[in-house]
Structure formats: structure tokens, C-alpha cells
Amino acid sequence: MTISALNELEGLSFAKGHATGNDFVLISDPQGHHDLNAQQVAALCHRRFGLGGDGLIRAVPTSMVSGYESQVAENPEAQWFMDYRNSDGSIAEMCGNGVRAFVHFLMAEGLVNLEVGQTLSIGSRAGVKKVQRTANGYAANLGPWGLIHEDKATAESVDSLVLASGWNQHRPALSITMGNPHTVVALSDPQELEALDLFHVPEVEPVPANGTNVEFVVPAEPLLSNGVATVRMRVHERGVGETLSCGTGACAAAAAMRYWAHSQATIDHWTVQIPGGEVGVDFVPVASGREEVVLSGPAVLVARGVLGSD
Incomplete structure (x- = not known):
């Protein structure tokens, strides 16, 4: 099952990243063409037969995420949505390490430009989160506990x-x-x-x-x-x-x-x-x-x- 799920994704570009050892497979999907299913996510994150990762993060325009279109309507600056999945393919609401890796990935992909001290709004299943670039990484306001x-x-x-x-x-x-x-x-x-x-x-x-x-x-x-x-x-x-x-x-x-x-x-x-x-x-x-x-x-x-x- 792992091999066939990976074969379905032949040609897909990816990056591998981590934040204090919490590691992720990251993919850029500006056209919204790669809404992966649970089996594909689990195959990519498998540490023996895939790329390995605690989870997968897809960068997709917030306006293209079913059920979350209102986030960008209410927060026009939240153009990018962090579509996060656990390594077993299940959906997760938020990942504090993941959102830092996500913003770093957006910058590396040339999808955003963020100088030290500037803040970027990110769409997510846990609401819009603001992430500031710092001299040593990123600071993410995760909202109230x-x-x-x-x-x-x-x-x-x-x-x-x-x-x-x-x-x-x-x-x-x-x-x-x-x-x-x-x-x-x-x-x-x-x-x-x-x-x-x-x-x-x-x-x-x-x-x-x-x-x-x-x-x-x-x-x-x-x-x-x-x-x-x-x-x-x-x-x-x-x-x-x-x-x-x-x-x-x-x-x-x-x-x-x-x-x-x-x-x-x-x-x-x-x-x-x-x-x-x-x-x-x-x-x-x-x-x-x-x-x-x-x-x-x-x-x-x-x-x-x-x-x-x-």
C-alpha cells in the first residue's frame, strides 16, 4: 500500500524541514492540485518506506481550502493556509513547531518576503495565526489557551x-x-x-x-x-x-x-x-x-x- 500510494505522487516536489527536531514533509501547492489523502500522507511520512516525518504540511492558498474560505475573506492578509496532517494521515488543527517551519518554507519558496521584525498572518484549522520573523527564528502567536x-x-x-x-x-x-x-x-x-x-x-x-x-x-x-x-x-x-x-x-x-x-x-x-x-x-x-x-x-x-x- 505504501509503494502504490507513493507512485500516485510521482513527480511531486517536496522539502524536508524541522523545528527543534519536530520534522515535516512540506509541499507547495499554489494551484490547489495536491489535496493528499490519508494513505498518501502516511506513505510520505513513513520512516522506512517514505521520506519520514512527524507530519506533512501543504502550503495552499486559504481561498482554496474548503470550509475555510472565510478566513481570507475576514483576514485578507492570511493568503496562505497551513494544511497540516499527522504522520498517520489524520488531520490536526495546529502545530506550533510546524507553523514556524511553514513560514520558513514559504520564504524559501519565494511565496512570501519577511524581514526580521515583520509579521505574517497564516490561515489554519485553529484560526488565523500571526508569525513574526526574529533574529534567531520565528515567534508564533498561537492565540489564547x-x-x-x-x-x-x-x-x-x-x-x-x-x-x-x-x-x-x-x-x-x-x-x-x-x-x-x-x-x-x-x-x-x-x-x-x-x-x-x-x-x-x-x-x-x-x-x-x-x-x-x-x-x-x-x-x-x-x-x-x-x-x-x-x-x-x-x-x-x-x-x-x-x-x-x-x-x-x-x-x-x-x-x-x-x-x-x-x-x-x-x-x-x-x-x-x-x-x-x-x-x-x-x-x-x-x-x-x-x-x-x-x-x-x-x-x-x-x-x-x-x-x-x-
């Missing part, structure tokens, strides 16, 4: 239970939306974080409607240094498995830590260390009384090519 099970979280500070492979009991957790779902588990022991078996999908109760990514987080000692809080994280992404990095997951992890440590709620600047490096997470108050979350970090393209047949 929220609690998925708000009533229970407000009453108990947690709203979910997680069982990871090798554990003999469920651990309390907090489910957070960053436009996509996350469930965050706090650990106190760095050795426990290292020893986690994430080859198996963690069990979450209750499971958010569209499944969830699961983040396991350990605070640094000390947590706060020079006004910046630091945590370490590993993640199991739905439809993928463990990845070296998850941008929206890093944001969710920082948001959960702030929520639990109410006395630390004024800490707006966080560093999240993941196996693929580290990213910055900043919380910005907005007029609505909510907080928007800005994710910053690098993005790199490592290869280009054209698919051949077998």
Missing part, C-alpha cells in the same frame, strides 16, 4: 487521569486547548521523566473529543532564574507517537504549570526543554482578559527533492 474541562479543573486544579506504560496507577493531569488538545502530567523526578515508555499510547480519562497529545513535565531546580521559568518535557503526540518536540505542547505545559502554581502566575516567560532543543513560551495579556501564548524557536530546511516511481 483554555481549559478543556473547565468546571472540574476550577474545582480540583486537575480534570483528567493519565496512565502511562509501566505505571501501576493513574496520575492526575490537566487538559488544555491550544486550538488543539493536550493533557499535561506533572512529574517531580527527572529520572522518572527519562524512564517513561512512550512507545505505547498513554491512557487518558476522560479523553477529549478529538483525542489528545500527552505532555509529561518536570520543573527545573530552581524553577525561576532571571525572570524565566524552565521546565523539561517529553510528549506523545496523537497520530504520531513520541516526538522530539511539540510546540503547542510546550505552550500547554507552561500554561498548566502556571495554573497549578497560582503564586507563580505572574511568570510570563518560560523556557521549555525538549529532546530536540528548547523553545520559548511567553504569555501576553489581551483586552478580553484572557492570555495569548507566543511560541518562539528556530526552523530549518534540510533537503529538497522530487518523488520518483519504484
Whole structure:
């Protein structure tokens, strides 16, 4: 099935990129001709028989994406849509590392021109996102964070239970939306974080409607240094498995830590260390009384090519 799915895509140009080790196959589709199906995406992302990747990102005009045409009508500057798929071919709402790689790809393709300090609006299934080019990469405003099970979280500070492979009991957790779902588990022991078996999908109760990514987080000692809080994280992404990095997951992890440590709620600047490096997470108050979350970090393209047949 993998070979035939790839043969259907013979001649398709692609790039390979990553953001802190979260890697993607990227394709440019300015005419809207390459709306790949789940089997084709899974074949391209297969690490043995395909190109390999945690996901696939298609650059397509927002006006050509069924169901999302209104985004460009309401936000004319959001001309490009980040069509993101998990490595198993399933659709995902947003990827914080992916959106940085996406903007870097748009620039490399000559589809946009973005100077340091300038901002680009991107269409996505999680709404329009603004990405600023920085001296060292990109900073993406991913919008507000929220609690998925708000009533229970407000009453108990947690709203979910997680069982990871090798554990003999469920651990309390907090489910957070960053436009996509996350469930965050706090650990106190760095050795426990290292020893986690994430080859198996963690069990979450209750499971958010569209499944969830699961983040396991350990605070640094000390947590706060020079006004910046630091945590370490590993993640199991739905439809993928463990990845070296998850941008929206890093944001969710920082948001959960702030929520639990109410006395630390004024800490707006966080560093999240993941196996693929580290990213910055900043919380910005907005007029609505909510907080928007800005994710910053690098993005790199490592290869280009054209698919051949077998």
C-alpha cells in the first residue's frame, strides 16, 4: 500500500524541514492540485518506506481550502493556509513547531518576503495565526489557551487521569486547548521523566473529543532564574507517537504549570526543554482578559527533492 500510494505522487516536489527536531514533509501547492489523502500522507511520512516525518504540511492558498474560505475573506492578509496532517494521515488543527517551519518554507519558496521584525498572518484549522520573523527564528502567536474541562479543573486544579506504560496507577493531569488538545502530567523526578515508555499510547480519562497529545513535565531546580521559568518535557503526540518536540505542547505545559502554581502566575516567560532543543513560551495579556501564548524557536530546511516511481 505504501509503494502504490507513493507512485500516485510521482513527480511531486517536496522539502524536508524541522523545528527543534519536530520534522515535516512540506509541499507547495499554489494551484490547489495536491489535496493528499490519508494513505498518501502516511506513505510520505513513513520512516522506512517514505521520506519520514512527524507530519506533512501543504502550503495552499486559504481561498482554496474548503470550509475555510472565510478566513481570507475576514483576514485578507492570511493568503496562505497551513494544511497540516499527522504522520498517520489524520488531520490536526495546529502545530506550533510546524507553523514556524511553514513560514520558513514559504520564504524559501519565494511565496512570501519577511524581514526580521515583520509579521505574517497564516490561515489554519485553529484560526488565523500571526508569525513574526526574529533574529534567531520565528515567534508564533498561537492565540489564547483554555481549559478543556473547565468546571472540574476550577474545582480540583486537575480534570483528567493519565496512565502511562509501566505505571501501576493513574496520575492526575490537566487538559488544555491550544486550538488543539493536550493533557499535561506533572512529574517531580527527572529520572522518572527519562524512564517513561512512550512507545505505547498513554491512557487518558476522560479523553477529549478529538483525542489528545500527552505532555509529561518536570520543573527545573530552581524553577525561576532571571525572570524565566524552565521546565523539561517529553510528549506523545496523537497520530504520531513520541516526538522530539511539540510546540503547542510546550505552550500547554507552561500554561498548566502556571495554573497549578497560582503564586507563580505572574511568570510570563518560560523556557521549555525538549529532546530536540528548547523553545520559548511567553504569555501576553489581551483586552478580553484572557492570555495569548507566543511560541518562539528556530526552523530549518534540510533537503529538497522530487518523488520518483519504484
